[in-house]
Amino acid sequence: MDLGLIAQFLANGIVLGTMYALVAVGFTLFFGVLDVIKFSHGDVLMLGTFAGFTVWLGLEAVGIINPWLQLVVVLIASMVVTAAVGAAIAKWLVLPLKKAPPLNTLLVTLMLGTAIREAVRLFYPDGSNPKAFPALLPDASIDLGGFALRADSVILVVAGLLLIAGLNMMLNRTRLGLAIRAVAQDEETAQIMGINYMLVVLATFAIGSGVAAFAGVMNGLYYNEINFGMGLLLGLIGFSAAIVGGLGNLYGAILGGFLFAGLQVVGSALLPFASAYKDVFAFAVVIAIMAWKPTGLIPERASERV
């Protein structure tokens, strides 16, 4: 195997890893703050991507064709929609069930995800067919000895990593971040200290969902295609990545995302049998890791071990 080939695999893996990490970050934020699993995450992401796509169609219709302007508007639209939907789910579905067993939250969001998915399939015009997502990024590429490095992939990865870094800084350096961490650590004490609990929870869900929308648009730009089912596998992979990395830990989510992408690439590149099994391979390794480290590779510091 020559260097160009390895570089190509590496590049593919990094793009995928960034996408998975962005989704996993949402799972980890929600769990950190409320100790809940929100299974509709992937489908909210899909909804946001479709919202962005619709806005793009609108922009085309009114004649705004500058790709950079389009990109910014599409990104803002889809992130705002997802953030709003995420916050709404927190307010009306997750918080009211706070006293109920966690299984109920999991089930409710699981069903909500299916409802969102089917709603897009049935009610979005021609929603069951894949849509051609526009290529808004420059498509220049440099050929480095059998390895095509594309400008759009580089931009996507850099933007995705910057977003994660920004999120990390927000959590560690700002008052909102402090409040989120306080609520995550001890909800009652945080409330006594005067933190607006409801506001912090809603903000967390809005931020987590908005980040996922970025992953959705990134997915659309990378593959130039979106469909109503795209959130299902992305959500599942993001969830697994968050668990493997250590639920409730931001670095764990990032590690998990890249690990999963790495496993997929290894699964299809190195294994002798057909690449149709790459997801089987990746998920099987995840199972093995969970058996080895039940709380994930980087466990939440304040995790309550039983």
Added chain:
Amino acid sequence: MKHNINRVLHSFGLMTTTVAGLGFGSVALAADTVELGFIGPLTGGVSSVGLGGRNSAELAVALRNADPDSKYHYELQVLDDECKPNVGVQVATKLAANNDVVGAVAHYCSAVAMGTVDVYHRFGLPMTVWGAVLPDITYGNDYPEITRVNGTMINQNEVAAKFMTEQGYKTWAVIHDTTDYGKGHNKYFSTYLAENGGEILSSFGVTSDQQDFTAELTQIKQGNPDVIFFAGLTPIGVRVRQQMDKLGIDAVFQGVSGIKSDAFFDGLGGDLAEGSLTFLEGAPAEKLPGGEYFLSEYEKAGYDRSPEAYGPFAFAAMDLLIDAVETVGPDREKIVEYMGTVENHESITGPISFDANGQNTVARITSYVAQDGAWVVWEDSEYADGTRSLPGMK
């Protein structure tokens, strides 16, 4: 009303003339409705083909209903199999369990047809396939209920392998989906390619909803094949072609009949699709014996989408089924018997003759190339006359 009276006249002869004239015509009308079924993928990634097939089948029914000489009034039940075997079995059972339905024209997706043939057999419902190409649908069983008007992937791949090697290509990489459809194409194409001296460097099975093909394509790029042979349907065909470009692979993209749809261009845009190849049994509608008639009627009916590649077959299959009802009456058993005897039956796709397995022997296969955002018959294209050339062609 007049037509009904005429019909009764024909059937019962002179003696009944007075009776019918006295007002029994309306009774005859009520008894004369015959229900038929159509199943295809009306939603999902390949729905454009399914809807084109449905429109064509509807057209066959509408034309016959407008024909004063037809003995019955036909009603079409349309069901959606979503190109999913589990859904297909459900809707096939629903259709077959309805005793009012005497016959069906069904399925574009081979994996679905493979799952449903047993259902039709169990209920004794005559079913004619209008689009699925897996040989086993007719050859894998001895059910007299199952017939097929379109050809199989055996003929398709025989021609494809010969055509491609004649263009001077030597090496291939294969990506096929792991359904019966993709695996079947892979099997027959590999066999015929070996006979023609082509070499397959690498082969990958992928799931039919896979999103990312960069890992497979990266490995393919390593071998630097002349052609990438893709055996699957339009949605993932679009993804594979798109990601080939992202990785800078400039091999020829050779598909199978599953990508011969206008949706291929909708998903890709003209530039990337340019120079892709595909093969389809039969010929384009306008070149078929009854093609001109079919297309003009289709246009007159005012459908908002094209009949797509298999529309003429759906039309021919429905027309054949109606002919059967006209000849032997609305009776499942008799129709099955009738289908067993079909030989040189006139249709817009050319004469239909079923062999012992109910397979129409379509000899003609047409090669297509994507040119300026449309599938063009190879012989008529600018690629054949040398104005343009495919990647790697000398």
